[in-house]
Amino acid sequence: MDEDVSVLGTPLKECSCKPMTGFYRNGRCSTGPEDQGLHTVCVELTREFLSFSRARGNDLMTPRPEWGFPGLQPGDHWCLCALRWQEAFEAGKAPLVFLEATHQKTLEVVKLTDLEQHAVQAKVLPFAKASASHRSGED
Numbered sequence: 001m002d003e004d005v006s007v008l009g010t011p012l013k014e015c016s017c018k019p020m021t022g023f024y025r026n027g028r029c030s031t032g033p034e035d036q037g038l039h040t041v042c043v044e045l046t047r048e049f050l051s052f053s054r055a056r057g058n059d060l061m062t063p064r065p066e067w068g069f070p071g072l073q074p075g076d077h078w079c080l081c082a083l084r085w086q087e088a089f090e091a092g093k094a095p096l097v098f099l100e101a102t103h104q105k106t107l108e109v110v111k112l113t114d115l116e117q118h119a120v121q122a123k124v125l126p127f128a129k130a131s132a133s134h135r136s137g138e139d
Helices: 047-055 082-090 104-108 112-116 126-138
Strands: 039-044 078-082
Touching: 039 082, 039 104, 047 082, 078 082, 082 104
Parallel strands: none
Antiparallel strands: 039 078
């Protein structure tokens, strides 16, 4: 397995364990020589993308219990093949990307600027907001 580093140069974060994703089914978009499809882009799936993928012959919505595949739905996070993301990007159907959970090998196929245009904005956790306002009151 290749070193788990994100497109930002930081340690690769988890993409999803529910549903369990990743080529190695470890919840991360890790990759290595066995991963011919380069399942390295952590995305938040949309109905538009899932329909696009199905039309291209890759039905991600239908459960396949014989493969341990639950079927995916909008809102799920998933490690997507870099070439499929690029194809969707070029067609205007690319799903949002979690940069910290997208493996650096993606950059062999996709431009960082394209990923950044589709990046999920960082979410501020409620305790972080409270902490920040508390600190500002002490100054």
